[in-house]
Structures are given as C-alpha cells and as structure tokens.
Amino acid sequence: MNHIENLVVCTDASRTFGSGLSAVVAVQGTTAQVVPGARIAIAGPSGSGKSTLLHLMAGLELPTRGQVTWPSFSTDAAERTQDIGVVFQSPSLVPALDVAENTALPLILAGVDEQECRARVAEALERVGVSDLAGKLPEELSGGQAQRVAVARVLAQRPRLILADEPTGQLDHATGQHLIDVLLATTAQIGAALVVTTHDRTVLERLDTHWSMHEGRLLTAATQGVLS
Amino acid sequence: MTITWLAGLLRRRTGRLAATAVGISLAVALIAALGTFLTTSKATMTARAVHSVAVDWQVQVQPGADPAAVLNTVTKTAGVTAAERVSMAATTGLSSTVGGTTQSTGPGVVLGLTPTYRHTFPGEIRQLSGSPTGVLLAQQTAANLHVRPGDTVSIGRAGSAPVVVIVAGVVDLPQADSLFQKVGAPPKSQPSAPPDNVILLPQATFDTVMSHASTAAAPAPTTQIHVVRGAPLSSDPAAAYESVIGAAHNLEAQLAGAGVVGNDLGAALEGARSDAIYAQMLFLFLGLPGAVLAALLTAALASAGADRRRAEQALLRTRGLAPRKVARLAVVEALLVGTVGGVLGLGIGAAAGRLAFGPSPAGSSASTTLIWAAIAFVAGLAIATLTVLVPALRDLRTRTVAQSRHAVGRPHTPWWMKSGVDFMLIAGALFVFWASSSNNYSLVLAPEGVATISVSYWAFLGPALLWLGAAMLLWRIVDLALKHGRRPLARLIAPLTGRLAQTGASSMSRQRRPLARALVLVALAISFAASTATFNATYQQQAEADAQLSNGADVTVTESPGLRVAPAAGAGMQSVAGVRHVEPVQHRFAYVGADLQDLYGVRPASITSATALQDAYFTGGTAKALMAKLAAQPDAILVSDETVKDFQLAPGDLINLRLQDSRTKKLQTVPFHYAGIVKEFPTAPKDSFFVANADYITKVTGSNAVGAFLIDTGGTNQSSVAADLQRRLGAAATVTNVTEARSQVGSSLTSVNLAGLTRLELVFAVLLAASAGGIVLAVGLAERRRSLAILSVLGARRRQLRGLALSEGLLITVGGLIGGGLIAWGLSQMLIKVLTGVFDPPPSVIAIPWGYLTITVLTVVSALGTAAMVSARASTRPAVEELRDL
Structure with missing residues (x-):
C-alpha cells in the first residue's frame, strides 16, 4: 500500500479570540487532514468558523489549543507559503501595484525568473479572463474582477494546496461557475488539493468532499473521510 | 451618533488622532512661546532703555531766562519725579604741581552740582577714589594732571586769576557724551567727543569760583535742569518713545522759550524702538516659518489618514447618513484634535518658554501670556479646521461614494506643477530680493526724531517665496524621479529589499505623492532648522566681532x-x-x-x-x-x-x-x-x-x-x-x-534674551524635523499595513518587509537632507542679506553651526530609522489579524 503524506493535519485544533467572558471560540477541537488532490468544500452558516479553519490550515492563524502541521511542506513559514495559495474573502490586492504586478508577487517572492514569471502571470490572467486588466490598479477594478485577480495570483503561484474563502461570493453565477471550473482544472493540472468554503450549493456539488461546520465544530470530516 | 462616533475614533484611530494633535501642539507651542518672547523682549527693551539713561531730560535754560523759574515749572510738570539744577562753565585750563613738576591741561569744563545731585542721579557719576563730596576730578583729567585726592588744582578763569581748590575725589562720568551734549543741536553738530578736562564743584563753590563771570569778559555760566521722570511708560518702545517725545514738547511749550529739552530718554527709546522692530522681524522670519511648518506637518499627518477617513465617510453615506451629519462628525473630529493639540501645545509652550527664557522673563505679565496663549490656541483650532475639517467637507462635496472608497489612485500632475508655480515663486523671490536689496536697502528705517518707523515688509517676500518655491521644485524633482526612475530606484533599494526591489520601486513610484510630501516636509524642516541655526550662529559671530571692534x-x-x-x-x-x-x-x-x-x-x-x-x-x-x-x-x-x-x-x-x-x-x-x-x-x-x-x-x-x-x-x-x-x-x-x-x-536687541530665542527655535526646529520625518513616515506606513500584511501572506520574509519600510525611510531621509541642505544654503544667504541691519558689522563669512547641524541630521535620521523599524516590526503581526483589523 502506497503511503500518502498529508498536506495539512489538524489535531484537536481550536482557535479562541479574546479571553474571559468575552472569549469567542471560532474553531473547537477540530481534527482533519487534507491529502494531495483533495477537493473539499466546507459549508456552514455564517460565523460557524469556516474562514478561521481555513486560516489555521494556511498557517495564518495559530491554534490556541491542539496543533496544525504540514507534513509535506517546509517547516520554514515563509517557504511554506509558496506551497499554499490563499484566496481571501475580502480584497487582498496590494493597492499600489497593478494587476500584473499583484499576480506576479508570489512568483517574485519565490525567486521565479523574470521571463517565466511573465509567462505564468499572463497564463493565469488569461485563465480567469482578466488579461485585459493587466495594467489596471486594484482601485480601478470591480469587486468581482479583483477577486478573479486574487484567484489568478494563486494559479500563477502553482501551489500544492489552494485554500479559497468563498471565492465566488462577489461574483455572478456564471462567472462564479467559470472560476470554479478554472480552479478545478488548474488543481487537476498541477495536482494540487483544493479547499473551498462556500454557501453556494452549485459550488458544493462540484467538489468531492463536503465538510460541515457548526458553532466552531467540524461535524462531518471524520465520518465522510478526507480522501478524494 | 456623534458620541458613538467620537468614542470609536478615540478607541480605533488613536494613533492618527494623536499624531495630528501632536502636529497642532507644535504649532501652538511655537506661536505661544515666540509671542510671549516678542512681547517680553519689547518690554525688556523699554525697561533697559529707561535704565540706560542716568538723566531722563536735560533742560537747557536759555540765556536771559530765570533758572529758578524754569526749575519751578519743570518740577510742577506732570510725570516729573525729581529735578536738579546743574551749572556749567568753561575754564581756560587746569594745572597742578605734584612732586615738583607742573602739569597743565587745555580748556575744560567746570560743573556745579547741588548736594543732592548724586543721590538723585546715581548713574551719572561713578566714584573711583577719595571722598564722594567736595571737589571732584574726572579720571582722565586726574591722570593728565597726575593728581590724587588731597592734591590741589588750579582752575583757570578767563579774565580773572586762577582759583586753587583741593581735590576730594576722582570720579568717572559714564554718560559724559549726553552730559556734555549741545542741547537742542542736531545730531551732526554735536561735539565728536566729551571734554577731556572736567572738574566738578559743589554748587556753592561753583558760585564762588565763577562769580567773576558777571564782571569779567568771560562767557557766563549756563544752567541745565536735570530731570527724572516717573510717568508710567508703555512696554512697547515705539509707544513709549512717542509719549516721551510728546511730554518733552509739552514741557517746552510750557516753558515758552525759557528752556529747551535734551531728551536723553527719548534718544534711548528711539534706539530701542527700531530694535523692537528687528525683534518683530526675527519673530516673523524665524518663528512664523516654524508655525507654518508645524501646520504643514499637521496637514500631512491628517492627510495620511485621509483615504481611510474617506472610506469611512463613504460607508456612513451608503448606510444612509445625510452629508450634513457626516460633516458634523468631521467638525467633531477637528474640534477634538484642535482642542487636544491646543492644550498640549500650551503646555509645551509654557515648558519651552520656561526652559528658554527662565521662570519669569523680564517684562512678562499674566495678561501678555494669556493673550498669546489665546492667539496660539485659536491658531491651533484654525490649523485643525484647515487640515481636518476642510478636506473632509471638500471630499463630501466633490467626491462620489465610489471614489471615496478608493485607496490608491494614479497620481495626477497637480495644477501648480502644470502651471510652473514653483518656477514662478523662485523667480519672484529672486526679483524681490534683487529689488529690495539693490540700492540703499534698509529693512527698518527709523529716522531720528521721527515718530514713525518704516519697515520694508517687501523684503520678507524674498525668503518666503524662495522657501515655498524651492520646496515645490523639490516636490517636482522627487515626483519626476519616482515616476521615471523605477529601474535605478530598484537597483538602489535592492540591498534592502532583495527580490522585492522592483515591486518596492513600483509601489514607491505609485505612492510618490505621500512620499514626496513627507520628503518635502523633512526638507522644509531641515532648511528651517539649518537656516535658523546659521542665522543665529552668524549673529553671534558678528555680535562677538562687534564687541571685539568696540573694545x-x-x-x-x-x-x-x-x-x-x-x-x-x-x-x-x-x-x-x-x-x-x-x-x-x-x-x-x-x-x-x-x-x-x-x-x-x-x-x-x-x-x-x-x-x-x-x-x-x-x-x-x-x-x-x-x-x-x-x-x-x-x-x-x-x-x-x-x-x-x-x-x-x-x-x-x-x-x-x-x-x-x-x-x-x-x-x-x-x-x-x-x-x-x-x-x-x-x-x-x-x-x-x-x-x-x-x-x-x-x-x-x-x-x-x-x-x-x-x-x-x-x-x-x-x-x-x-x-x-x-x-x-x-x-x-x-x-x-x-x-x-x-x-x-x-x-x-542683543541685550534681550536672544540666546533663549535661539535655544527655543533650535529645539523646535529639531522637533519639527524629527516629527516631519518620523511621524509622517510612521503614519504613512501604518496606512499601508494592509499591503505589508498581504505581502507577508504571500511569503515575504520579515527582512524583506523591513527592507521595504526602510527603503521609504531612506528615500525620505536622503532626499530630505540633500533638498533641505540646498534650500537652507540659499535661504541663509538671502536671510542674512535681508536682515543685514541686524548684523553689526555685516558678516563677510557666514558662520555654519556644524555641531547643531550634525545633531539635527542625527535626530532626523534616528527618527526616520525608528519609524521605519517600528513600522516593519508592526508588519510582522499575524497577517490575518492585520487584514481583519483594517
């Protein structure tokens, strides 16, 4: 039997914000793993802890209890971010850089040479349908366009794990579907795992594994399994 | 709603509010401290002028007039505290025989003094040796005759035999020039030096010795009435001068030709009034730019948070808040920072004034301090209105909600750059400088005997236009360099930012407006500090040269x-x-x-x-x-x-x-x-x-x-x-x-506490320079925390983030220092030329205070370095926290 190494392992991970009476437990005792090629949708009502769990998986938040590990990735946090691409729910483009420069950022940080960088940026922008916006500044984009650029930035990065926090939330249905198509096609092409938080049933249906969260608890991961 | 908003501002935007209030406080403190200095130094000048004269008026009794009647009229005149009669007569010469040799002098003057004269006019005669009563000999005369107290001196009399008197003491006449002035004569016909030979006799002795004059063919003795005035004077030398001149004219009118007033007090105040105008000039030249700079600093700090304020306003508007209510919130914010900054500034001003001028400057009064405190406080509120309220109201009027939510736009060329206002200002400065300093230029013209003083306020325009024009030109140069020089900039910052060099250069290029503003502000602050320090150092150098020349x-x-x-x-x-x-x-x-x-x-x-x-x-x-x-x-x-x-x-x-x-x-x-x-x-x-x-x-x-x-x-x-x-x-x-x-x-002017003024200005200049660099950079970087957080999420290392912050700090530091140095050089040259009347003698070489300049540069570099490091450190907070916070 081939041994498959997990990309992310959450072991009894909890994340609490604040302390004392005002403490808010966003994620509670979560145990889950993500393996290469996984396509997971996390659903749940607003405030159920979906985004926080995603941030824990990305290493952007540290668990207040339990642990999150990345067995396949570097132990160096900065290097690890090159293997993990995150699409945020809110605008996450650098205002002073244009679309092409924003898309190229993770590549530049990874030390990708200029020519390849340019090619990968062009390809990523093409894939999400915003090539014509390459020279625009974030403030000149609509919310949907900015979100597509954020996705393009992750695609150009070609990470082994893509964590997308409601990526279609600001898009119309058709564009949202197209974006999911692109994400699925790219993850398939580069063999990356994809974890998406969403409220959108059509997005849920496109993904193999469904996790459900309620009041900070991951309800279905253990029962439904994590492997695609 | 207003209370909630205010509480939110205080909780969430503490840094922005505090920085703006600090900027306002600097302006308030500078105005309050310098204003108090101006008023107190004027009062000091008046007080010193009054104390500098031993005799306020010398009323020359005219030939034929009755001295007793003149004395009576003078004594009854309002404002006169005491009056004494002084007789003066000429001697053909004095001689003495000491140790077997006889010494003789040329013609001299014999004075007759009442027994109470020295008590009434203690500054007129200084005892050197012997007894204070009896026959007294002026020091130079005693030296010429080789006599000491106890020796005899023969007083030569025209048409009569000499009279021998015993010398009781030797004295110095510190104010001999005014004592022996030709009362009523114009300045040019005054004697060039007081008489070399002077003997002072008690009035009774004088009357006996000079009794021959009524019979012999000798000039009759003359009489003066010396006067001490006690009338209260205005603390402003110009007003005091006018009242003293008016009173003297009034007395002459009462005397109806029997006496002419030699107005020693008026002459002393006349000098003080032009010095007071120079003190005012120094206030304008050195203090006002500081206040303007503090206002600009406040504007920069306020505008650093303007994008977020606009976004907040936009949010309020989309949630249905009427523009009028949004405007009210802006008023509340302006009032808050204006009041806090004002109170803080008054505290700083009081402390700075105390440090610079001591606990209670001469001539200061509670009302003076209160008036300047009020002026400074109102100025603080005005700055808050101009920098916080006006931009907010303008945005409300001119921007759409969508526009207001944008953070970084493509920088457009400002109107002044398109129309070349900077070049026009520099050309204007040079023209005004040339026109005002070409021919017989005099900044302050205070003709003798004329009550009005004319000040060439036009001359201020030269340095003011140069300061503004050069700052705008620097802005233009920085704008152009950042716009077109991304590649060289990337090469320059590569050692700090590594792979992010090109990205950093692009970001700096697009953020060139706030960067240019911070850089120009640093340059203005440094030029203010350096030109003030150079002016002061040159002033000290020339004051020392003046003292050396005189002594x-x-x-x-x-x-x-x-x-x-x-x-x-x-x-x-x-x-x-x-x-x-x-x-x-x-x-x-x-x-x-x-x-x-x-x-x-x-x-x-x-x-x-x-x-x-x-x-x-x-x-x-x-x-x-x-x-x-x-x-x-x-x-x-x-x-x-x-x-x-x-x-x-x-x-x-x-x-x-x-x-x-x-x-x-x-x-x-x-x-x-x-x-x-x-x-x-x-x-x-x-x-x-x-x-x-x-x-x-x-x-x-x-x-x-x-x-x-x-x-x-x-x-x-x-x-x-x-x-x-x-x-x-x-x-x-x-x-x-x-x-x-x-x-x-x-x-x-030198006798007032110019050293205190210098200290005050230099400390403020350093504070302004450090604040301009440090706070502006820190606030600017704080507004870009989101960008740094995004970079961190994408894998930027701490070193790279620090490099980006340091690159901005370095650009502002180097550009600000070079630009400020150049502006300071030009400004110092112009200031010293324009204020040439303050220098006596005019300087041939400008004194450069290297020590102070080094401290200023080190302070600015440290402030900028600290701001960049603190900002970089703040950017290493967990990125999601940062993104969630903003």
Whole structure:
C-alpha cells in the first residue's frame, strides 16, 4: 500500500479570540487532514468558523489549543507559503501595484525568473479572463474582477494546496461557475488539493468532499473521510 | 451618533488622532512661546532703555531766562519725579604741581552740582577714589594732571586769576557724551567727543569760583535742569518713545522759550524702538516659518489618514447618513484634535518658554501670556479646521461614494506643477530680493526724531517665496524621479529589499505623492532648522566681532591722552598671567583738508596676533592683503569710504595729512599714499578715520607714543586679566575687556534674551524635523499595513518587509537632507542679506553651526530609522489579524 503524506493535519485544533467572558471560540477541537488532490468544500452558516479553519490550515492563524502541521511542506513559514495559495474573502490586492504586478508577487517572492514569471502571470490572467486588466490598479477594478485577480495570483503561484474563502461570493453565477471550473482544472493540472468554503450549493456539488461546520465544530470530516 | 462616533475614533484611530494633535501642539507651542518672547523682549527693551539713561531730560535754560523759574515749572510738570539744577562753565585750563613738576591741561569744563545731585542721579557719576563730596576730578583729567585726592588744582578763569581748590575725589562720568551734549543741536553738530578736562564743584563753590563771570569778559555760566521722570511708560518702545517725545514738547511749550529739552530718554527709546522692530522681524522670519511648518506637518499627518477617513465617510453615506451629519462628525473630529493639540501645545509652550527664557522673563505679565496663549490656541483650532475639517467637507462635496472608497489612485500632475508655480515663486523671490536689496536697502528705517518707523515688509517676500518655491521644485524633482526612475530606484533599494526591489520601486513610484510630501516636509524642516541655526550662529559671530571692534581685543589698555607711553611698556603687561600677546596701537589726530580725523598707527605684521580683522572691515583687498601692503609700503594709508569720495581718491594717490610733530608741537604735512578703504577697525570710531604703519608715523612725528595696548588672552579670563592689569597700572590707564563691551555695545536687541530665542527655535526646529520625518513616515506606513500584511501572506520574509519600510525611510531621509541642505544654503544667504541691519558689522563669512547641524541630521535620521523599524516590526503581526483589523 502506497503511503500518502498529508498536506495539512489538524489535531484537536481550536482557535479562541479574546479571553474571559468575552472569549469567542471560532474553531473547537477540530481534527482533519487534507491529502494531495483533495477537493473539499466546507459549508456552514455564517460565523460557524469556516474562514478561521481555513486560516489555521494556511498557517495564518495559530491554534490556541491542539496543533496544525504540514507534513509535506517546509517547516520554514515563509517557504511554506509558496506551497499554499490563499484566496481571501475580502480584497487582498496590494493597492499600489497593478494587476500584473499583484499576480506576479508570489512568483517574485519565490525567486521565479523574470521571463517565466511573465509567462505564468499572463497564463493565469488569461485563465480567469482578466488579461485585459493587466495594467489596471486594484482601485480601478470591480469587486468581482479583483477577486478573479486574487484567484489568478494563486494559479500563477502553482501551489500544492489552494485554500479559497468563498471565492465566488462577489461574483455572478456564471462567472462564479467559470472560476470554479478554472480552479478545478488548474488543481487537476498541477495536482494540487483544493479547499473551498462556500454557501453556494452549485459550488458544493462540484467538489468531492463536503465538510460541515457548526458553532466552531467540524461535524462531518471524520465520518465522510478526507480522501478524494 | 456623534458620541458613538467620537468614542470609536478615540478607541480605533488613536494613533492618527494623536499624531495630528501632536502636529497642532507644535504649532501652538511655537506661536505661544515666540509671542510671549516678542512681547517680553519689547518690554525688556523699554525697561533697559529707561535704565540706560542716568538723566531722563536735560533742560537747557536759555540765556536771559530765570533758572529758578524754569526749575519751578519743570518740577510742577506732570510725570516729573525729581529735578536738579546743574551749572556749567568753561575754564581756560587746569594745572597742578605734584612732586615738583607742573602739569597743565587745555580748556575744560567746570560743573556745579547741588548736594543732592548724586543721590538723585546715581548713574551719572561713578566714584573711583577719595571722598564722594567736595571737589571732584574726572579720571582722565586726574591722570593728565597726575593728581590724587588731597592734591590741589588750579582752575583757570578767563579774565580773572586762577582759583586753587583741593581735590576730594576722582570720579568717572559714564554718560559724559549726553552730559556734555549741545542741547537742542542736531545730531551732526554735536561735539565728536566729551571734554577731556572736567572738574566738578559743589554748587556753592561753583558760585564762588565763577562769580567773576558777571564782571569779567568771560562767557557766563549756563544752567541745565536735570530731570527724572516717573510717568508710567508703555512696554512697547515705539509707544513709549512717542509719549516721551510728546511730554518733552509739552514741557517746552510750557516753558515758552525759557528752556529747551535734551531728551536723553527719548534718544534711548528711539534706539530701542527700531530694535523692537528687528525683534518683530526675527519673530516673523524665524518663528512664523516654524508655525507654518508645524501646520504643514499637521496637514500631512491628517492627510495620511485621509483615504481611510474617506472610506469611512463613504460607508456612513451608503448606510444612509445625510452629508450634513457626516460633516458634523468631521467638525467633531477637528474640534477634538484642535482642542487636544491646543492644550498640549500650551503646555509645551509654557515648558519651552520656561526652559528658554527662565521662570519669569523680564517684562512678562499674566495678561501678555494669556493673550498669546489665546492667539496660539485659536491658531491651533484654525490649523485643525484647515487640515481636518476642510478636506473632509471638500471630499463630501466633490467626491462620489465610489471614489471615496478608493485607496490608491494614479497620481495626477497637480495644477501648480502644470502651471510652473514653483518656477514662478523662485523667480519672484529672486526679483524681490534683487529689488529690495539693490540700492540703499534698509529693512527698518527709523529716522531720528521721527515718530514713525518704516519697515520694508517687501523684503520678507524674498525668503518666503524662495522657501515655498524651492520646496515645490523639490516636490517636482522627487515626483519626476519616482515616476521615471523605477529601474535605478530598484537597483538602489535592492540591498534592502532583495527580490522585492522592483515591486518596492513600483509601489514607491505609485505612492510618490505621500512620499514626496513627507520628503518635502523633512526638507522644509531641515532648511528651517539649518537656516535658523546659521542665522543665529552668524549673529553671534558678528555680535562677538562687534564687541571685539568696540573694545579692540580681549582686553584693551587705553592710555590717557596726556601721557606718552612707549611700546616697551607692553613688555610689563606681557608678564601678567593669562596674557598671550600685547600689541601697541598708536592713536593720533590728523587733518585732511579742514577735517580732523583719528589716525591709528599699527604694526601690520603682528596686529592680527592680538585682534581679529575681518575682510568685511575693508574694501580694496582682504584684511591680510591690506596689512601686507602697509608693511611693504610704509607710507601707505587706509582711509574711509567717505574720504575717498570727498577727495576723489584712486589707489596710489598721494594724500597729505597734517600731524603734530612731537618735537616742535606744530602741525606738519606728512605725505601718505592711498592703499585701500577701511570701514571698521578695532577701537576706531564708527565715522571716518585712517589706519597707517606705526613705524612710519613714529619716524615722521618723532614720537612712538602708544594710544592703546590690545591684549590677546586666547578668548578666556578676560575679566581677571583686566582686573590684574588695572591693579598694576592704577588710574593712569583705562583697562576694558570684551566681556564688558558685549553688554555695553550691543544694541538692546542683543541685550534681550536672544540666546533663549535661539535655544527655543533650535529645539523646535529639531522637533519639527524629527516629527516631519518620523511621524509622517510612521503614519504613512501604518496606512499601508494592509499591503505589508498581504505581502507577508504571500511569503515575504520579515527582512524583506523591513527592507521595504526602510527603503521609504531612506528615500525620505536622503532626499530630505540633500533638498533641505540646498534650500537652507540659499535661504541663509538671502536671510542674512535681508536682515543685514541686524548684523553689526555685516558678516563677510557666514558662520555654519556644524555641531547643531550634525545633531539635527542625527535626530532626523534616528527618527526616520525608528519609524521605519517600528513600522516593519508592526508588519510582522499575524497577517490575518492585520487584514481583519483594517
């Protein structure tokens, strides 16, 4: 039997914000793993802890209890971010850089040479349908366009794990579907795992594994399994 | 809603509010402290002018008038506290026989004083030796006659036999110039020097000694009524001058021709009033730019948070809040920062004033302080309105909600750049400077005897326009460099940012507007600090030069005119501890045509070992070159500008002077050759004089008698060396030192606490420079925390984030220092030229305070470095926290 190494392992991970009476437990005792090629949708009502769990998986938040590990990735946090691409729910483009420069950022940080960088940026922008916006500044984009650029930035990065926090939330249905198509096609092409938080049933249906969260608890991961 | 919003602002936007309030507080503190300084220094000037005169008025009783009636009228005049009669008569000469030899003097003056005179006018007569009552002899007369208390002196009387009196004491007459003035005569016809020979008699003795005058063919004695006034005066010298002049005219009208008022107090206030205007100029030139700078700093700080404020306003508007209510919130914010900044500024101003001027500056009063506190507070509120409220209201009026939510736009070329306002301002500055300083320029014109003072306010325009124009030009240059110089910029910041160099350069290029604003602000602050410091250092240098000029050297021994002291006497002085060099200087009188002028005989090779000769003292060559000329050509002579014009002299022309031959005691013609112009010379008067080679004068007059010994003490221990020398030389010579001269010769402007003003300005300048760099950068970077957080999420290392912050700091530091240095250089040149009336003598070299400038640069660099490091450290917070926070 081939041994498959997990990309992310959450072991009894909890994340609490604040302390004392005002403490808010966003994620509670979560145990889950993500393996290469996984396509997971996390659903749940607003405030159920979906985004926080995603941030824990990305290493952007540290668990207040339990642990999150990345067995396949570097132990160096900065290097690890090159293997993990995150699409945020809110605008996450650098205002002073244009679309092409924003898309190229993770590549530049990874030390990708200029020519390849340019090619990968062009390809990523093409894939999400915003090539014509390459020279625009974030403030000149609509919310949907900015979100597509954020996705393009992750695609150009070609990470082994893509964590997308409601990526279609600001898009119309058709564009949202197209974006999911692109994400699925790219993850398939580069063999990356994809974890998406969403409220959108059509997005849920496109993904193999469904996790459900309620009041900070991951309800279905253990029962439904994590492997695609 | 308003309370909720205010509470939210205080909780969530503490940094932005605090930074804006700090900017306002600096402006308020500077205005309050400088305003108080201005008022108190005016009051100090008035008080010092009043105290500087021993006699307020000298009423000359006119021939034929009854002195008793005049005294009666004067005494009854409002504002007069005390009046004393003083009699004056001429003597044909004084003589004495001491130790078997008889000494005689030329004509002199006999004074008759009432028994209470010295009590009423304590500043007029200073006791040197003997008894304070009885017959008193002026110090120089006593030296000429070789007499001491107890010796006898014979007073020569025209048409009668001399009278012998016993000398009771020797005195000094510190205010002899005004005491022996020709009352009522215009300044140009006043005697050039007080009489050499003066004897003071009790009034009864005077009446007896001079009783012959009514019968003999001798000029009748004259009478003056000396007056002390007690009327309260305005603290403003100009107003005080006007009231004193008016009162004097009123008295003359009451006397109806029986007396003419010599207004000593008016003359002293006349000098003080133009100095007060200069103090006002200093306030305008040095204080106002500081306040403007603090306002600009506040504007920059407020605008650093403007994007977020706009976004917040947009949110409120989309949630349905009426623009009027949004405007009210902006008013609340402006009031909050204005009030907090104002209160803080008043505290800082009070503390700074206390540090700079001491606990209670002379002339300060609670009302003065309150008035300036109120002015400063209102100015603080005005700055808050202009920098916080006005932009917010403008945005509300002109921007759509969508526009307001944008953070970074494409920087557009501002209108002033398109229309070249910066070039116009610089051209305007140069034109005003040229026009105002080309011909007979005088910043302050206070004609003698005229109540009004005219100030050339136009002259302010030059430096003001240059400051603004140069700052805008710097902005233009930075804008262009950042717009078109991404590649070189990336290369420059690569050592700090590594792979992010190109990204950093692109980001800086698009953020060029806030970066240029911060850089220009630093440059303005540095130029303010540097030009203020340079101006102050040059002022101190010239004040020292003025004191040196007046006194001659660190210590000067002036021999009595009647004595013939050879240069060899200097050898004895050389042995006094602390003396480094003794330089003899001859002092003679010479006629050029019918004009009598002072002639100084110097040893050109060694004169500079005892005193400093600045190039500005001469025309036609440097000090060194002209001294070399005197050495090489013994009959060379340096003359005044006026003499050159009067006699149409060209270099090398022959000038025949008439000098007294010591052997024959007759005037003989001595040929000299004109070698250059001398405007100032140690110990020389302000008017025309000559400087020539001492050996040549000795040869042609047969006398090497020294007028004064200039003594160098290495700039230290002047007072103790002078005291030692005075003990050794006794009353035969007058020993003065530069320390006394500093307090005596300086105008009332120097006597006010300019050192305190300097300290205050320099501290504020450093604070402004540091704040301009540090706070503006920190606030700017804080507004870009989101960008740094995104970079961190994408894998940027701490080092790279720090590099990005440091790159911005470095750009602002280097650009600000270079730009500020250049602006300061130009501004200092212009300021010193424009304020030339403040300097006496005019400087030939600008003094650059390297120590202060180094401290300023280090402070600015540290502030910017700290701001960049703190911002970089803040960016290492968990990125999601940062993104969630914003």
